[in-house]
Amino acid sequence: MKLTVRSDLCRGHGRCYDLAEDFLEDDDEGFVTARGQTLDVPADQVEDVRNAAASCPEGAITILED
C-alpha cells in the first residue's frame, strides 16, 4: 500500500500525524513532512494510515492499494 499527500490540498490540520504517529511526522510549521510525497506504508501501519487518510478534512491523502 502507498500513501500520497497532495501539497496543494494539505493545510496542516495535523490529523494524519496525530493518528498515524508511528509513521508520519510534522514539521515546524505543523505540516506533515510527507506533504507532496508518495510513501510505501509498512504492513503494521496500514490500519492507522487508513484512519489518518479518512480523517483528513481536506481529502489531501490518497491511498493506493497494492
Next chain:
Amino acid sequence: MTELSANEDLKATGRVPSGCPVIHLDASPPLEVGSHWQKANELREESPAFFNTHAQGYWVFTRYDEVREMYQHPEIFSSESITPWEPDPVYRFVPTQIDPPDHSKYRQLISRWFAPNAITRIAPEAHEIGRRLVADLAPAGECDFVTDFAMRLPTEIFLTIIGVPGSDADLMGPWVEDFFAGFGGDLAQQEAMGAALGGIRQYWVEVLEARRGESAPRDNDFVSLLLHSEIDDEPLDDALILDILTVLVLAGLDTTRGQLGYLFRHLAEHPDDRNRLLAEPELIPSAVEESLRLYTIIFGDGRKVAQDTDFHGCPLNKGDMVYGLVSGANRDPRVYDRPDEFVVDRKANNHLGFAGGPHRCLGAHLARMVMRVAVEEWLKVIPAFEVASEEPLMERGGGAMLTLLSLPLRWEVPA
C-alpha cells in the same frame, strides 16, 4: 445591486432563479441547547442550498461537500467578509480576512508559534494552569463551568503562550464577552462591542510600547517577535500588529470556551463516556475531536463571492454573500455513520470544525491541547459530576460562535 435584484426575484416567485428554495432564518437569538444543530440537520436534509432573506440576503450551503468546496476555493469565496449578514464589516481580522496570495505572508509569521511543536513545549505549563483552576473549584462541589473554568483556562494558557501575564485573563474575559454579544448581529450591543475592541487594542498597544526599541526579540515573546518581523522586507506597522493580536484574542478564547462547555455537558450527562475516558485516557484526544464534530460551535461560516459563478446550480454574482453551514456538514449522514451520536473512538473523523482551505483555524493545535488538558486535569480530581439545573440550558445564537450561556455543574466533595 446584486442583493436588490435577488430580492425582487424572491418577491415575484418565492424562489431565486435557479429554483433554489428560499428561507428566512435569523440565527442570532439565544435558543435552548441543541436547537441550532437540529435546525442545521433539517435544512441539510431539505436541500443542499437555500437563499436566505435575512439581512441583505445570502446563499446557504448545508452539506459537507459543498461547505468544504467553499473553504477550498478562496478565489471564488473571498474572506473579505466572513459574516454573511454584514458584507462590509467595520473590523479587519488579519490574516482571517486576507485572501491569497497575500494571506500566506501573514500566516507564515504566526503559524510556527501555533504549530504542534510549539504547543507541545508549553503543555507542561498548560497542565499546571489546569491543575490550579480545578484545585480552586473542587472544594466547592459546584460551579458555573462556562464562566468559572471554560473561559479562564484557554485565556490563561493563551496569554502564557504569547508571553504576557496569565493573570491578565481578568481583563480579557469581559472584553471577549462584550465583543461577541455584538458580533452575532445584536444591534443593541454594537456600542459595547466597539468599547471591548478598544479595550483589547489598548491592552496590546501597551504591550507593544513596553517592547519597542529593543535590539533583539525577547525569548518566548510573540509581540516582541512581531516587532522584529518583516513582510516584503518591511517591518510590520503597528496597526497590522494590533490587528493580528486582536484577532488572536477574539478567535481563540470564546471559541475554546464554547467547545469546552459542550464537551463537559456531554460528559456530565453521559457517565458511560466519562468512565471510559477515566479507564482509557488515551481516548481523550479522540473524544475531543468527536465533540468538535458533533457539537460544532460554528453554526455557519461566511464568505463573499469574488467572481460570478454557477455553484451547484446556484447563480452566484460577484458581491453576493454565502454561508457554509458547518454544523450541518459535520453531521452529514452522507459522510458519517451514526451522525447524531457521540462516538468516543470514532474513526475517519474528518470534521470541518476548524474550517478548511487556507484559513484552516490557526489555533487548532492549541485548542486541542487546551481541551485535552481540561478533560485530563478535571477528571483526575472530579471524576463524577452532573448538570445542576432543572431548567433547560440555553445557548447563544449562531450569529457568533455557539456557546452555552451557563453550565451549572455539581459533584460530591469527599469528606
